[in-house]
Amino acid sequence: MLGRTAHDLYWLSRYIERAENMARLMDVGYRIGLIPRSAGRHQEWHSTLKSTGCAKGYYEKHEKLDARAVVNYLLVDQDNPSSVRSCLAAARNNGRAQRTAITSDMWESLNQTYLEFSRLNPAGIRLSELPDILLWVKQRSALFRGTLLNTLLRRDGFYFSQLGTFIERADNTARIIDVKYYLLLPQNEIVGGGIDNYQWSAILRSVSAHRSYKWTYQESYKPWRIAEYIILNPEMPRSLRFCSNEISEALESLAHDYGGRHACHRVAEDLKRPLAATTITPIFQTGLHEFLVEFLGRNNQLGSEIAEAYHFVS
Amino acid sequence: MAVPPFDEMRGYGDTIRSPYRSISNWLDTQKIEDLRSKGIEAETVFRRIGITFNVYGEKDAAERLIPFDIIPRVIDAAEWRRLSAGIEQRVRALNAFMHDIYHRQEILKAGLIPPELIIQNSAFIPEMIGVDPPRGIYAHIIGVDLVRTGEDDFYVLEDNTRTPSGVSYMLENRETMMHTFPELFEQNNVAPVEDYTDSLLQTLASVAPSGLDREPTIALMTPGVYNSAYFEHSFLADEMGIELVEGQDLIVLDGEVHMKTTRGLKRVDVLYRRIDDDYLDPLVFRADSMLGIPGIFDVYRAGRVSIVNAPGTGIADDKAIYSYIPDIIEFYTGRPAILKNVPTFNCRKPEDLAYVIENMAELVVKEVHGSGGYGMLVGPSSTQEEVEQFRLKVKARPDNYIAQPTLALSTCPTLCNTGFGARHVDLRPFVLVGDRVRMTPGGLTRVALKEGSLVVNSSQGGGTKDTWVLEE
Numbered sequence: 001m002l003g004r005t006a007h008d009l010y011w012l013s014r015y016i017e018r019a020e021n022m023a024r025l026m027d028v029g030y031r032i033g034l035i036p037r038s039a040g041r042h043q044e045w046h047s048t049l050k051s052t053g054c055a056k057g058y059y060e061k062h063e064k065l066d067a068r069a070v071v072n073y074l075l076v077d078q079d080n081p082s083s084v085r086s087c088l089a090a091a092r093n094n095g096r097a098q099r100t101a102i103t104s105d106m107w108e109s110l111n112q113t114y115l116e117f118s119r120l121n122p123a124g125i126r127l128s129e130l131p132d133i134l135l136w137v138k139q140r141s142a143l144f145r146g147t148l149l150n151t152l153l154r155r156d157g158f159y160f161s162q163l164g165t166f167i168e169r170a171d172n173t174a175r176i177i178d179v180k181y182y183l184l185l186p187q188n189e190i191v192g193g194g195i196d197n198y199q200w201s202a203i204l205r206s207v208s209a210h211r212s213y214k215w216t217y218q219e220s221y222k223p224w225r226i227a228e229y230i231i232l233n234p235e236m237p238r239s240l241r242f243c244s245n246e247i248s249e250a251l252e253s254l255a256h257d258y259g260g261r262h263a264c265h266r267v268a269e270d271l272k273r274p275l276a277a278t279t280i281t282p283i284f285q286t287g288l289h290e291f292l293v294e295f296l297g298r299n300n301q302l303g304s305e306i307a308e309a310y311h312f313v314s
Numbered sequence: 315m316a317v318p319p320f321d322e323m324r325g326y327g328d329t330i331r332s333p334y335r336s337i338s339n340w341l342d343t344q345k346i347e348d349l350r351s352k353g354i355e356a357e358t359v360f361r362r363i364g365i366t367f368n369v370y371g372e373k374d375a376a377e378r379l380i381p382f383d384i385i386p387r388v389i390d391a392a393e394w395r396r397l398s399a400g401i402e403q404r405v406r407a408l409n410a411f412m413h414d415i416y417h418r419q420e421i422l423k424a425g426l427i428p429p430e431l432i433i434q435n436s437a438f439i440p441e442m443i444g445v446d447p448p449r450g451i452y453a454h455i456i457g458v459d460l461v462r463t464g465e466d467d468f469y470v471l472e473d474n475t476r477t478p479s480g481v482s483y484m485l486e487n488r489e490t491m492m493h494t495f496p497e498l499f500e501q502n503n504v505a506p507v508e509d510y511t512d513s514l515l516q517t518l519a520s521v522a523p524s525g526l527d528r529e530p531t532i533a534l535m536t537p538g539v540y541n542s543a544y545f546e547h548s549f550l551a552d553e554m555g556i557e558l559v560e561g562q563d564l565i566v567l568d569g570e571v572h573m574k575t576t577r578g579l580k581r582v583d584v585l586y587r588r589i590d591d592d593y594l595d596p597l598v599f600r601a602d603s604m605l606g607i608p609g610i611f612d613v614y615r616a617g618r619v620s621i622v623n624a625p626g627t628g629i630a631d632d633k634a635i636y637s638y639i640p641d642i643i644e645f646y647t648g649r650p651a652i653l654k655n656v657p658t659f660n661c662r663k664p665e666d667l668a669y670v671i672e673n674m675a676e677l678v679v680k681e682v683h684g685s686g687g688y689g690m691l692v693g694p695s696s697t698q699e700e701v702e703q704f705r706l707k708v709k710a711r712p713d714n715y716i717a718q719p720t721l722a723l724s725t726c727p728t729l730c731n732t733g734f735g736a737r738h739v740d741l742r743p744f745v746l747v748g749d750r751v752r753m754t755p756g757g758l759t760r761v762a763l764k765e766g767s768l769v770v771n772s773s774q775g776g777g778t779k780d781t782w783v784l785e786e
Contacts, residue, residue: 002563003574097539099548100558115361156576258577310576313562 003311005101006160010312012094012102012110013148013164019087020141021172023134025051026074028206030130032198033067044202045070051172051179051206054082071130076122084137088114103151106144113140156257162250163306170243170299176206177230178292184227185288200226207238227288228280240295241275247302248272254310262309267302271295319722320464321736322387333390333784336502341385346733353384353729356490381777382487383728384494387739387759394505394755394783397460397468400652401743402751403643405456408473408630409747410646412452415629416442426641435635436683437628439591441598445615445624448521451747452624455514455586457481457757460653460741462724469656469721471740473639475630476623477588480758480778481744482546485510485553487758487780503785505755510744511553514586517748518554521620522583530583533557533573535564537589537605542773547588561589566609571619584620585610591625633682633716634660657719661712670708670717675701677717678768679708692768694720723768726779728761738762740770741781755783 029048046065049055054073057080062069076085092114095107102110117137125133145165152158177184183199200221204210213221213229216236233239248268255261274291277283283291306312320326323334330338360379389397414420415432422429432438457478459471488507492499515532522530536547538560551558563573564582572579587594593603595611613619629635635642637658643651659666659677670677674693681689691704708715725736743757759779760770770776 001576002557002559003576004560004563005557006576093539096544096548100552160576311574311578313574 001101001156002313004313005098006156006310007307007312008094008098009101009157009160010164010306012091012098013161014168015087015091015094016141016144017165017168018082018172019084019091020138021169022052022074022082022084022087023137023141024206024208025176026071027131027134028202029070030127030134031205032202047179048074051176052082053175054080067127071125071127072122075125075133076120085117088117101157103147105147105151109140109144109147113144116140154253156254159250159254159257160310162246166243166246166250167299167303169238170240170247171296173207173230173238173240173243174292174296174299176203177227178289178296181227181288181292184223185284197221203230207236209236209238212236224280224284227283231283232275232277232280241272244268244272244275251306262305264302264305264309267298267305271298271302317722319736319738320462320467320724322462322724322726322739325465333388333393337386337388337498340498340501341727341734346729349384349729352494353382356382356384356494359490359493360486380483380772381763382490383737383761383763383777383779384491385727385729385734386491386498386780386782387726387741387761388782388784389741389756390784391786396652397743398753398755400468401458401745401753403647403649403652404458404470404473404639405453405745405747405751407643407646408456408475408639409451409453411642412624412627412630413450414646416445416452416626421642421645424645426645427635427638431634431638432629435629435632437626437632439626439629441611441615442624442626446617447624448523448617448620449748451521453627453630454517454521454622454624454747456745456747457742458745460743461721462741463721464724468653470639470653471656472633472636473631474742475627476590478742478744479543479546479588480742480760481510482549483778484744484754484756484758484781486549487778491780502782505783505785507754507756510754511550513746513752513754514550515554515556517746517752518584518586518622520748521622523617523620526583531581532584532586533559533564533582535559535561535585535587535589537593541588543588550586556586561593561603561605561607564607564610566607566613569613569616569618571607571610571613582619584622586622591628594621594625633680634662634713636716656721659717661708661715661717666717667708667712670715671705674705674708674717676720678720679704679715679717682714682716688773690769692720695766695768720768723762726759726761728763728777728779730763730765735765737765738768738770739779756781 025048029044032044045067049058049070052074058070058073061073061079073080074083077083078086080086092110095102095110099107148161152161180199180203200223201210203226204213207230209229213226216229216233217225229236229239231240234241234245236242251265251268255265318326323330323338325331357379360382411421415422415438421427422432453475455478457474457480459474460468461471462468484507518532519530533556534547534551536544536558538544541547548558557573559573565572565574565579567579571582571585573582589605592600593605595608596603596606597608598611610619611625614621637655637660640651640655659670661667661670670679677693679691679693691700693701723738723740726739727734728737730737739759739761741757741759744754746752759781760772761777761779762768762770763775763777
């Protein structure tokens with residue numbers, strides 16, 4: 001496989017995952033904005049901007065925090081490289097450049113998604129329509145993942161796609177936690193209570209885990225439990241541990257098929273090791289924020305090592 | 315025009331010609347609205363799978379569909395036999411011609427072509443002199459543009475010997491027709507076209523460098539996603555199961571061409587390139603080319619990589635050479651050309667120039683190096699002012715123009731706003747030259763959708779039709 005093909009497949013999956021995560025985070029921002037007397041009601045869009053890594057870009061364009069402006073910036077602004085529109089366009093471009101490496105089912109889902117999204121009139125989006133639009137984005141992402149899982153040959157192209165998906169997802173989950181890490185510290189259990197409940201549920205919602213949390217723990221939200229769940233649970237598909245396991249598995253498959261290991265294999269093990277703990281206590285002891293910063297750095301380094309090892313050409 | 319043009323279905327009168335009997339009966343039983351909605355359905359499929367083309371200079375319409383007309387163009391077995399014999403004769407002669415002018419230049423010594431027309435021609439590549447491509451073949455993939463003006467009158471408008479495109483439309487049009495109207499294929503013995511990509515792969519493999527002790531590695535090179543024919547490039551690579559590469563994926567190392575893969579470098583033996591000569595190797599041709607592969611020409615000359623089509627094939631479809639093609643065919647095959655050329659005025663000749671200037675409003679005038687319907691004048695359908703402007707251009711640079719009588723291209727029934735209308739068509743059969751000559755029955759029929767228009771190019775609003783060759 002061409003190095004450029006591997007690069008494009010990896011980023012294609014990252015863009016789709018990013019578009020979906022953007023939709024999830026916007027959904028949470030919108031929902032919290034609807035809750036009366038919620039402590040973070042007005043600040044929630046600010047958190048959304050921070051969790052998506054779009055705060056800097058937004059404030060360069062806009063002076064004030066304004067729900068409509070934020071929605072516009074995150075959903076359709078072409079100046080924002082992480083907006084849903086930019087992600088869908090970039091994903092489709094990559095797919096177009098790699099028509100021979102993806103299946104026609106994958107291509108058709110990408111192409112259709114892009115064409116339908118392009119019909120959206122950016123000036124005419126009402127906030128009340130937002131949930132439907134975001135649901136559609138999530139469904140289209142699911143459709144793409146579904147066609148990939150069901151039609152793509154299990155060889156290098158598939159493994160590079162998996163790496164893109166899970167490196168992007170790990171990055172996203174870690175940033176969601178980091179933006180609100182102070183809400184998850186154990187002492188918050190005492191000071192928290194009713195108002196923070198919204199915030200905790202928001203964090204879980206943004207990783208689609210508010211229901212599964214209850215099924216897993218059968219108890220009401222506890223901040224340190226939430227952290228443990230999203231970071232260490234091996235069953236939860238958006239947890240850091242789950243992502244790092246998937247990353248390792250894809251890299252092992254590549255090592256097996258290509259008959260060789262690289263620096264990226266070592267970095268992936270480094271990424272996974274601290275997540276093998278069964279309780280969150282040691283992580284709290286070293287500092288949750290510090291832990292997440294290190295995780296994000298290593299995850300980022302992993303991406304570069306993979307590009308190096310497999311001769312990505314962009 | 316006083317005489318109505320020859321119609322593929324009705325000839326000159328009202329009798330249905332035999333190849334169209336079945337189609338005509340079928341059309342009689344169809345409702346226009348049904349056909350129209352089938353047509354829309356077909357276009358939706360094209361757009362969903364991404365068969366679009368880019369029009370140069372149109373920013374907003376970056377990706378457009380070539381309109382597809384659902385009424386097929388039909389050729390019977392006897393007609394096709396004659397056409398294919400003529401085409402085979404032509405492509406053999408053109409390859410012999412290129413081998414000659416890049417070696418001993420017998421044809422120039424024989425005085426058949428003025429030497430300056432070759433030597434000073436920008437399509438003639440001196441670097442190719444003395445190069446021996448595998449099997450002596452230069453143009454492996456050719457699209458011959460034919461038009462018809464009467465029952466037995468076919469003319470060759472152009473031999474596209476560089477990088478002809480359109481074959482993906484031929485294949486997808488058939489897929490779409492079989493999907494939309496399966497009953498038609500039960501009722502008619504339509505020769506299949508789907509083995510084209512197999513033939514292409516066999517042709518490419520047959521011209522691999524000699525001395526390989528393994529299966530050749532073949533790749534298709536595209537200028538990239540913004541090229542107007544990108545869909546076709548990816549389609550063909552996919553159908554053949556070969557890598558679709560860009561210049562940045564290739565590198566010359568130790569006298570070989572390699573592609574950069576996830577496992578490191580891999581040698582490429584045959585490169586089916588869909589970029590122009592100019593951009594192929596910045597060390598030899600255009601130094602500012604960002605698309606090409608520095609050093610590939612040296613590897614080619616040393617016989618360590620095969621380039622398809624070979625560099626320098628443009629000389630065989632140069633419009634200034636065109637009028638000499640009948641002589642070229644006779645010179646190399648010893649027989650008169652089976653297919654006719656359109657009588658052509660070379661404006662570089664003073665007497666031709668005088669005639670063209672005088673009669674411009676009746677002629678089709680083309681730039682010698684133009685293609686795709688850009689930079690041409692169709693006299694009878696142009697305003698006086700347009701004719702006048704073109705007259706000035708031709709006077710300023712006579713060398714740059716040729717002119718031909720306006721041919722009454724045949725028409726074919728076509729679905730249009732008012733029902734069925736007769737629209738002008740041409741035909742581009744695709745020919746492959748390798749260990750042998752392979753030809754797919756039919757080709758691509760292009761149709762000028764505007765009533766009366768003679769310009770079938772997709773960039774100028776033309777559409778396409780499925781093309782049937784009926785088997786006996």
